[in-house]
Amino acid sequence: MDKLLAETLYYEMVRGRAFEYAAKEHYMQGDISGFLHLDIGQEALSVGAMKAFTKGDVFSTYREHIMALARGISPKAVMAELFGKEAGVSEGKGGSMHLFDPSHFFYGGDAIVGGHLPNAVGCAYARKFRGEEHGVMAVFGDGATNGGAFFESLNIAAAQKLPMLFLCENNEYAIGTKITRVAPFEKQAKKAEPYMPTVEVDGMDVLAVYEAVSEAQHYIQKGHGPIFVEAMTCRYEGHSMSDPNSYRSTQEMALCKARDPIERMKKVLLEQYGMDDDTIESLETKAQNEIDEAVRFAAEAAEPAPEALTAHVFTEGGNHALS
Amino acid sequence: MLYREALNKALDETMAADENIVVLGEDVGLYGGSYRVTEGLYAKYGEKRLIDTPIAELSIVGNAVGMAIGGLRPVAEIMTANFALLAFDQIINHMSKYHYMSAGKITLPMVVRFPQGVSKQLAAQHSESYEQMLSAVPGLKVLAASDVNYAYHALKHAVMSDDPFVFIEHELLYNKKGEVDVHTPIDPFKARIVKEGSDVTIVSYLKMVDDVMAALPKIEEALGCSCEVIDLCSLNPVDYDTLKTSIEKTSRLVMVEEDHKTGGYGAQIVSWAAEEMFYTLDAAPLRIAGADVPIPYNRTLELLSIPTPDSIAEQIIEWGRRNDV
Structure with a gap:
C-alpha cells in the first residue's frame, strides 16, 4: 500500500474518533438528543471498508457516522444533522441514525436491524439490470444475522447472482446480549456458507479490512454473485449513549482496547512507513481542528423552518396530505 | 374489458x-x-x-x-x-x-x-x-x-x-367487466360519483361500491328517496371536496366498508364529517361495516361477517325511517 493511502486511513480513523468523542460530549451537554450510537473502537472497520469500496452503493446501519465521513460526506453536514439543524445532511429530519447522501452513494442510516439488507439486495439488482457493475455493500452487525431479513437476503442475492458484498461487523454484542447466547456459533459467516464464499478478517486492523474489502469488491464485479466478509471487532462504548455497558467486565474491555486500531496503525506508520511523531501529531491536530470546526458550524447553524415539517412527505408537486 | x-x-x-x-x-x-x-x-x-x-x-x-x-x-x-x-x-x-x-x-x-x-x-x-x-x-x-x-x-x-x-x-373484482376510455385521462385522487342523487350521500370504495349499487333500488323504493353514491377511489389523500359538495346537497351521510368496524377506514370519513360537516348534517351518520371477528370459513357465517346488498339495504332503510329520510 502506498504511503499516502496508509496516511489517509490513519487520518480518517483519528478524525472519526474525534468526531465520536465530540458527539458524546455534545450529547452530554444536551446539544444532541435521541439515540446516539458511537463507533469508537470500530474505526478500522468503518474506515477500511469505506476507503476500499470506493465505487458502488453502501447501505449501513445506525452506527454510521464514521462511515459517512470516510465516504466523503462533510463532518459539518454530519454534525449539523446530529444537532438537528437544517444544514444537516438530512436537513435535521433524520438525525444520527439516518444519514443519507445519494451523491456519495451512501444510503444510511437504517435503524431497523436487518431492515436495510433487502434494500441493498434490490439496489444490487437494479445496478446489475442497468449494467452498472460497481456492486453494493451492506454493512450490518452480528445481531442482524439472526433475523429473517438476513436469510432472505442471502438467498435472493445468491439465487440471482447479485453483485452484493455482505459485510458483517461482529462486535459480539446485540445491545447487551452476547451473540453466543442467542446463536449457535461465534462466527456468523457460517450462516452464509451454503450461499456464497465467506472471508474472515481482523476488524481491528485497518489494512487487513482494506485488503479484504478490496478483494471482495473485485470478486463481486466478476459476476459470480455475492460474497460475505466478517470482521471481528469491538466497540468501546455501550450500544448507545443510554447503555451503561455494564455487561462487559473490566478485563474484557482491557483485552478489547489492547487491540486498538488507531494505536496499531500508528505503529505501522512509524515502523513500516518511516513516518515521524511530528507528522503523526500534525495529522491528529488537523483532524481535531476539522471536528472542532464542524461542531462550531453545527452549533451556529439554523433550526429548520416550521414549514419543513410537511415538506418531503412526497415529491415536489405530489405533496398531498390528509387535510 | x-x-x-x-x-x-x-x-x-x-x-x-x-x-x-x-x-x-x-x-x-x-x-x-x-x-x-x-x-x-x-x-x-x-x-x-x-x-x-x-x-x-x-x-x-x-x-x-x-x-x-x-x-x-x-x-x-x-x-x-x-x-x-x-x-x-x-x-x-x-x-x-x-x-x-x-x-x-x-x-x-x-x-x-x-x-x-x-x-x-x-x-x-x-x-x-x-x-x-x-x-x-x-x-x-x-x-x-x-x-x-x-x-x-x-x-x-x-x-x-x-x-x-x-x-x-x-379478490372478487378481477373478472368484473367494464369499459376503458383510454382517451380521457382521469385524476386518480378524485372521488368518483357513481350515481347522482339528492337525499342521502353513500360513500364507499372497492367491492362495496358494487354492493351498494345492488342494494340501491330497494333502498330508494322503500324510502322514496334519491341517493348519491360516491366511490372514494383514493383513500389517502381523500377528496374531501367532493364529499363536502355532496353532503351540502343531501345533508345525510352513510359510510359502507367491508372492513371490520372497530378502527375501520370509514371511521376517518365519519370523524371528518363530525368535525367539518356537523351543522350541515340532518342526521347522525350511519356506518355499515364488517363484524369485529376474524373472517370465518363457513359460507353462512362468512356472509354474516361482512355487509351484503341485503344487509346494506336493510340497515339504510331502518336508519332512513328513524331519521325521516
Missing part, C-alpha cells in the same frame, strides 16, 4: 414506454400471476423485468425499495393483503419514510399492489382488508380500484409517479 385485463393493459403500456419499470412478486412471471394480472408480460418483457421471487414478502417490498433507489421503477405484487403483513416493516419503516428522513434526497418511484377482502370461503388468513392501517401511514398514497376504467388509469398514474403507492384491488 375485465378488471384484471385493465390492470394488465396499464402495466403493459407503462412497461413498453419505460424500460426501467419492472414487476416482481410470487408467480408474476412464467405463471402469469395468481389472478392473471401479469399474463403475457413475461413472454413480452422477459425474466429480467418480470421477476419471479421466492415466497418472501419482506424481500419483495424491501427489494423493490432498493430497486427504486438504484434507478428502477418497481411494481411489487403481493398475492393477498394478509401476506402483505410480512412486508409491513418494509412498507411502513422504509417505503413510506426514506423520502422524508432523507429530506427528499431519496425518491422511491414504486408501487405495491395486492388484492384484499372476502372472496369465497378462504377463511381468516386470506380474507382480510388492511386499507385502514396503510391509509394511516404518512408518505404512502393509497388507491383502491373498484372500477375497470379507474383501475387502468390509476395504476398507470401510480407506476409513472415518483411517489410510493399502495394500490389495493379486491
Whole structure:
C-alpha cells in the first residue's frame, strides 16, 4: 500500500474518533438528543471498508457516522444533522441514525436491524439490470444475522447472482446480549456458507479490512454473485449513549482496547512507513481542528423552518396530505 | 374489458414506454400471476423485468425499495393483503419514510399492489382488508380500484409517479367487466360519483361500491328517496371536496366498508364529517361495516361477517325511517 493511502486511513480513523468523542460530549451537554450510537473502537472497520469500496452503493446501519465521513460526506453536514439543524445532511429530519447522501452513494442510516439488507439486495439488482457493475455493500452487525431479513437476503442475492458484498461487523454484542447466547456459533459467516464464499478478517486492523474489502469488491464485479466478509471487532462504548455497558467486565474491555486500531496503525506508520511523531501529531491536530470546526458550524447553524415539517412527505408537486 | 385485463393493459403500456419499470412478486412471471394480472408480460418483457421471487414478502417490498433507489421503477405484487403483513416493516419503516428522513434526497418511484377482502370461503388468513392501517401511514398514497376504467388509469398514474403507492384491488373484482376510455385521462385522487342523487350521500370504495349499487333500488323504493353514491377511489389523500359538495346537497351521510368496524377506514370519513360537516348534517351518520371477528370459513357465517346488498339495504332503510329520510 502506498504511503499516502496508509496516511489517509490513519487520518480518517483519528478524525472519526474525534468526531465520536465530540458527539458524546455534545450529547452530554444536551446539544444532541435521541439515540446516539458511537463507533469508537470500530474505526478500522468503518474506515477500511469505506476507503476500499470506493465505487458502488453502501447501505449501513445506525452506527454510521464514521462511515459517512470516510465516504466523503462533510463532518459539518454530519454534525449539523446530529444537532438537528437544517444544514444537516438530512436537513435535521433524520438525525444520527439516518444519514443519507445519494451523491456519495451512501444510503444510511437504517435503524431497523436487518431492515436495510433487502434494500441493498434490490439496489444490487437494479445496478446489475442497468449494467452498472460497481456492486453494493451492506454493512450490518452480528445481531442482524439472526433475523429473517438476513436469510432472505442471502438467498435472493445468491439465487440471482447479485453483485452484493455482505459485510458483517461482529462486535459480539446485540445491545447487551452476547451473540453466543442467542446463536449457535461465534462466527456468523457460517450462516452464509451454503450461499456464497465467506472471508474472515481482523476488524481491528485497518489494512487487513482494506485488503479484504478490496478483494471482495473485485470478486463481486466478476459476476459470480455475492460474497460475505466478517470482521471481528469491538466497540468501546455501550450500544448507545443510554447503555451503561455494564455487561462487559473490566478485563474484557482491557483485552478489547489492547487491540486498538488507531494505536496499531500508528505503529505501522512509524515502523513500516518511516513516518515521524511530528507528522503523526500534525495529522491528529488537523483532524481535531476539522471536528472542532464542524461542531462550531453545527452549533451556529439554523433550526429548520416550521414549514419543513410537511415538506418531503412526497415529491415536489405530489405533496398531498390528509387535510 | 375485465378488471384484471385493465390492470394488465396499464402495466403493459407503462412497461413498453419505460424500460426501467419492472414487476416482481410470487408467480408474476412464467405463471402469469395468481389472478392473471401479469399474463403475457413475461413472454413480452422477459425474466429480467418480470421477476419471479421466492415466497418472501419482506424481500419483495424491501427489494423493490432498493430497486427504486438504484434507478428502477418497481411494481411489487403481493398475492393477498394478509401476506402483505410480512412486508409491513418494509412498507411502513422504509417505503413510506426514506423520502422524508432523507429530506427528499431519496425518491422511491414504486408501487405495491395486492388484492384484499372476502372472496369465497378462504377463511381468516386470506380474507382480510388492511386499507385502514396503510391509509394511516404518512408518505404512502393509497388507491383502491373498484372500477375497470379507474383501475387502468390509476395504476398507470401510480407506476409513472415518483411517489410510493399502495394500490389495493379486491379478490372478487378481477373478472368484473367494464369499459376503458383510454382517451380521457382521469385524476386518480378524485372521488368518483357513481350515481347522482339528492337525499342521502353513500360513500364507499372497492367491492362495496358494487354492493351498494345492488342494494340501491330497494333502498330508494322503500324510502322514496334519491341517493348519491360516491366511490372514494383514493383513500389517502381523500377528496374531501367532493364529499363536502355532496353532503351540502343531501345533508345525510352513510359510510359502507367491508372492513371490520372497530378502527375501520370509514371511521376517518365519519370523524371528518363530525368535525367539518356537523351543522350541515340532518342526521347522525350511519356506518355499515364488517363484524369485529376474524373472517370465518363457513359460507353462512362468512356472509354474516361482512355487509351484503341485503344487509346494506336493510340497515339504510331502518336508519332512513328513524331519521325521516
